[in-house]
Amino acid sequence: GAGVSQSPSNKVTEKGKDVELRCDPISGHTALYWYRQSLGQGLEFLIYFQGNSAPDKSGLPSDRFSAERTGGSVSTLTIQRTQQEDSAVYLCASSPSVGWSRNEQFFGPGTRLTVL
């Protein structure tokens, strides 16, 4: 496909379980972002990957959250020991290169996570 894809589209889990969310960016895009949108909130920056550089993890809310990007393409966001406050829509975005980072990001449809 031409756009950013995310899977699963919906995930319901029990408190305390681990979850993995996947993002497939647009082919050739070197920058990849993860955001979280909780109910009634804006998009909260979580983590940023750019090429082979060390990711900017400054937005991750706790050490239960981690992300990796394999081969400069697919990214996985992992939440360990999920809590109810982790319930949100998790959005992934990609953009062509650092030079484009001040311009548009292309967003995926998101994964809606519900922690019971």
Next chain:
Amino acid sequence: DQQVKQNSPSLSVQEGRISILNCDYTNSMFDYFLWYKKYPAEGPTFLISISSIKDKNEDGRFTVFLNKSAKHLSLHIVPSQPGDSAVYFCAASAGGTYKYIFGTGTRLKVLA
């Protein structure tokens, strides 16, 4: 601390009229602003941007105005169409960074 604020959670406008969506920010270091539109069950899509060296940017029916002294920007949609019904987010970044701070969004409903 909400650095980017969209104080109107919702707005209804008649088709053909002007829609004005507002956004306020507190960080004077912000120098680049974007508007995104989001339909249900889809990711946000980029609409229009403005750099702090400008006070206006236009793209078809969409115009963004920036008032730096007031730390305020607005998005004007003229004429509004039912297909414009969506949630609109403003976002800001500072100093050429890749980090954007998003507002909470305004839900626009254009009535036919």
